[in-house]
Amino acid sequence: MTTDQPEVSGAEIALENVTKRYPGQKAAAVDGLTLTIPAGEIVMFVGPSGCGKTTSLKMIxxxxxxxxxxxxxxxxxxxxQGENELRRQVGYVIQGGSLFPHMTVAKNIALVPKLLGWDADRIEQRVVDLLDLVGLDPAKYRGRYPRELSGGQQQRVGVARGLAADPPVILMDEPFGAVDPITRQRLQDELLSIQRELRKTIVCVTHDIDEAIKLGDRILILREGAEVAQYDTPENVLAAPADDFVSDFVGSGSTLKQLSLARVSSIELADRPTAWVGESTGEVVARAEAEGHDAVVVLDDRGRPLGWPWLRQLRGHDRVPSYDAEKLNTLDSRATLNDALDTMLTSSHGAAVVTGDRDQYLGVISFEAVTDHMRQLEREAAAHGE
Known part of the structure; x- marks a missing residue:
């Protein structure tokens, strides 16, 4: 293990000849599934509807x-194991967050630790830490009710609740399936950022092969009855499908899908002028103009991007104002180049702000840098006869 990587906090999961039969059904829903999920990895379960992926997940x-x-x-x-002992080891996150509507955000997150007998001070600190981890300001959101949150915010709280008791294993069932594409990408990025820090064992069911390619350290492709068609890294699934079933499921244009494997972190980021909330606008404008730029990235006191205003928008203020970070479409450094292009389509800058751990600002990725990298990938693919 490299020294700059956090310690693995996940646990290995081993399924040995696991079968599920329902009364009155001729075929087993899951028939003899044998599988090892390494500690600290994200494994994506994909396959056609009714193949047994959700049943397999829920048996864990x-x-x-x-x-x-x-x-x-x-x-x-x-x-x-008793139920309490098992729940301490396994967090569970489903579509929409599944929050209790009559409980505040803080009480939703605190639910499992309270059942496990944690003291009030420990629970309070855990709520604050987790809201910060999933990118929600504790002071702003802890007292709100689910109805006061957007779909994406509810899903973030759902992830926080799944992490509340610090379990080594997190199970996720179509967690991002009920939100719009931009929010979905941001939630995927948030999960990658969280996993980079915590290194849990995460098992996630999805119907979306592109999501599986983006998030998974490994992908499990299942046929009917939860028969394993292929269990491998995204790179190997795309480069060498096990058979026609996998090839058809992955879909045509697998060379294009290789772009889903290329990460923002593989491209050198550009520097852009930054400003802190409350700074003198005159000084910020002068600094940006001296560097030949007409916009600045505004950061909060922890180095997280809040907005990307043009200088003409700042000139009406004596001091740099704060901005609503929810309205700034950022990219995590582990986001894909496909995500980068999608984000740029919604940006007037022709570029996107890139963040790292705890949403800290890293730099800017430009449209030109992405397209140059894509052309290089195409040239390399052509040279290998793909």
């Missing part, structure tokens, strides 16, 4: 009991 935390077979988390058989 015993929301559905297996008919036979063994599931171990960190070497321990889940059926030999």
């Amino acid at each position: 935390n015993r929301l559905i009991e297996p008919s036979s077979g063994t599931i171990r988390i960190g070497g321990q058989d889940v059926r030999q």
Whole structure:
């Protein structure tokens, strides 16, 4: 392990000949699934509707009991553990966040720690830490109710609640399926940022192969009955589909899908003038103009981007104002180049602001840099005869 990587806090999951049969059904919903999910990785379950991916996921935390077979988390058989002990090890995040509408954000997040008997001070600190981790200001959001949040904000709270008891394993069932494409991309980026810091074991069900390619360290492609068609890295699934079923499922244009593997972090970011909220506007404008730029990236006191105003918009203020960060479409450094292009389409700057851990500002990625990189990928693919 490299020294700059955080320690793995996840646990290995092993499924051995796991089967689920429902009364009155001839075929098993899941038939003899054997699989090892390494600690600290994101594994994406994909496959056609009805293939058993959600059933397989839910058997890991015993929301559905297996008919036979063994599931171990960190070497321990889940059926030999009490429910409280298992819930302490497994967080669960579903579409829409599934928040309790009569509870505040803080109480929703605190639910599992409270059930586990944590003291009030520890719970309070955990709520604050998690809201900060998922990019929501604790002072602003902890007292709100779900109805006062956007869909994306609700989903962030759902992720925070899944992490509340600091479990080694997080299960996610179509977590980003009910939001618009821009919010979906931002939530995916947030998950990558969180995982870079925490290194949990995350198992996620999705119907979207592009989402699986973007998020997964490994992808599990299932046929009917949860039969494993291929279990491999996104690179290998795209470059060498196991058979025609996988090839058809991944879809045509797999060379183009390779662009989904190229990350913003692979491109050198450009510097842009920055300003802090409350700075003298005159000084900021003079500094930006001296550098030959007509806009500045406004940062908060923790170095997180809030806005990207043009200088003409700043000149009416004595001091740099604050901005609503929710309205600035940023990219995590692990976002794909496809995401970068999509974000740029909504930007008047022809570029996008890039963030790292805890949403801290890293720089700007330009349209030209992305297209140059794409042309290089195409040249390399052509040279290899793809």
